[in-house]
Amino acid sequence: MGYAEKRSTYWRGRYKLADGKYGTVQDTTGAVVKFATKREAKQAADAEEVTVRRGEWRDPARGQETFGDYAGRWYDDQDLAASTMQNYRRHIEEHLLPEFGDMALGGVLRSDVDRWEKAEKSEYAASSVKTWRATLHLILADAVDEGLITSNPATKRRGRGKRAGRSRDRGPEKVVTDALGVLLIAERAALLSGRADEFIAVVLKAYTGMRWGEIVGLETEFARQGSVRVEWQLYELDSGELVRCPPKDDSYRTIDVPDWLSALVANHIARTKPSPCPCHGRAYVFQGQGTARTGGHQGAKLVDVARRAEVSTGTVSNVLNHPDRVREDTRVRVELAITQLGFVRGGVPSEHAAHWRRNGFATWLFQPSATGWYPKKAPQEARPVPLLGAPWPGVPVRGRNAQGRADACWTPIAKGLTPHGLRHSHRTVMEDLGTEKVLMDERMGHIDGSVSARYAHVTPGMRRRLLVGLTGRWEEALEARREMSPHSPVTVVDRLLKAAGPR
Incomplete structure (x- = not known):
């Protein structure tokens, strides 16, 4: 059992590590704990000896390893998607190491983390800082699991140190658009690019909810009659390399598309006759701009x-x-x-x-x-x-x-809308059409882990109702666009307007 040892003005706890070898009770920074009474020292020493016998003891000195050294080891141990590894590396190198790199793991305090977060928010968007703190929390949580530190200083305590009311750091509202907005934006994109790729890609993204990497990585063999199969994506690394990898969270899926959209994509492929790219050796539906x-x-x-x-x-x-x-x-x-x-x-x-x-x-x-x-x-x-x-x-x-x-300019359609906002727009349209959640999750590539989701399944009727609803929105948008002008300088749009005709 452990024992208490009297020092000049305090007691310290001593416990047996092995035959002839004893350890001293220390805190997470590696400093000897000075107890005021013999009893407290003895109890702490007994507790440490119990952890030794259970095989759970960790050398307190390991808490003196710097955050930079541990973060490097932690990163090397990860085996995740290229996109995730890139993001972790960026977070660590650009935002965590400059502040915590030379600090001992056991020396990182909650106040240090809060002070760093406040300083980062003065320069960067609150949503970005939240992501970087989450990475810090993940790293330190693994350090806790390894017994290097006893608690995670990056853990958020709800409601502590905040003013009452809603957070002042919430990000801007996500911008979405409707079917007419999608059509007008796609037409303008084609005018700027001088070709149909951008028009068809914007419409396809807005009516399927595909992610950007899935659109860029759409191979011709997966653009089928009545559906688009998501098997791969092309993810762009910081180096500029486009990596062909599985879709995010392994969200392989087949997305039903209306006949008119299927025809748009098929006609585009027939017209452009894509050939295998030099970087991946595969034929893709869309090409980039010069x-x-x-x-x-x-x-x-x-x-x-x-x-x-x-x-x-x-x-x-x-x-x-x-x-x-x-x-x-x-x-x-x-x-x-x-x-x-x-x-x-x-x-x-x-x-x-x-x-x-x-x-x-x-x-x-x-x-x-x-x-x-x-x-x-x-x-x-x-x-x-x-x-x-x-x-x-x-x-x-x-x-x-x-x-x-110039003698004219465009008026805004959806200020603040991003390509990813088209994915939000698709989900919003499905909600408005009354689409069942199980079908929405399937199209978006989301996983619902609830019990109710285990008993809900997509039916052909659900698919038909959604396609009818999406087609109705498209036809209404075409009619509204035709009322603005019955013609378009974009060939593919002009043909659609003529095909729609007067009602």
Whole structure:
């Protein structure tokens, strides 16, 4: 059994570790605990000896290991998805190590964590800081499990140190949009990109709730008649590498799609004839944009001239190469469009990247489509997307003095909407249509662990009702768009408007 040992002004507890070897009761920082009475020292020593006999004893000195050293070992022991590993590494290296890296594990106090959190919130969004604290809590929780520290200083205590009322640090409300908003944003994205990929991708994301990586990683073999199969995603690492990996949380699923959406995707594949990409050797439904086509700084494209002059790209090509083959009035109209748009032959590369980049798509295609503004990017300030107003909804003006040559701009559709917001929009629409929760979870790739979910199953009737509801929303959006203008400079939209016809 343990015993108490008298020192000059205090008692210390001693306990047997092995034959001829004794330990001293210490706190989590490795300092000897000084007891005021012999009885307290004896009780603490007995307790430590019990842990030794049970094989649960841990050397208090291990609590002196620095947080940086332990976090490095902890990270190396993880075997998670590439996206999760990347996020953990970013959290540790950029936000945790600068504050706690040189501190002993046992020396990290709750007050240290709270002070760090307050300082981080003064510079970063509260939602981000919450994520970083969660990572810190996870690391320290594992340190507790290993017996290196006795408690987790990153644990949140409900209601302590907060003012009454709702949190002042709550994030902004998530922006969603309706079917018409989706259609208008998708049309604008196609006008900015000069092709149909962006239109079809935005519509597909809004009507299936697929994640961004699942859209980028959609292979042609999984775009089927009446459904889309989610088997893989392409996740973009900080290095720029796109990793082909399973969907988040292994959410493999088959998503039912209406016939009109299935036809849109199938016609797109037939028209573009995707070939295997050089990075993964697989054919994907969508291609990325070329690096020269970001930021709205690039020159006008051939398709922009065709849209402005309301002719085909072949006619524009003839005006440039064989003007004698084109009628005089058409040639004059094309040449006027060339002047207005500042088109320069050979000024824009025709090659596309194999895949979209998340930031490029969101910043230079989606955000301007949703808000009507290009974001701030040095040396330029935020500015409206410059347009020539005809044909409606306008043709983006590019190149030198684009703002000076423009005569219109877009009004906002859904300020603050992000590509991920389309996923929220899809869930909202399903709620509005009265879709059963079990079917909503299946489409979104969510897992409901409740008891009731074990007894609920998706039926064909549920699927049919949802597809009918989604088709109704789409047709209403097309009709509303047709009332704005019966034509569109985007070929795929123009065909849809003509096919819809008057009711």
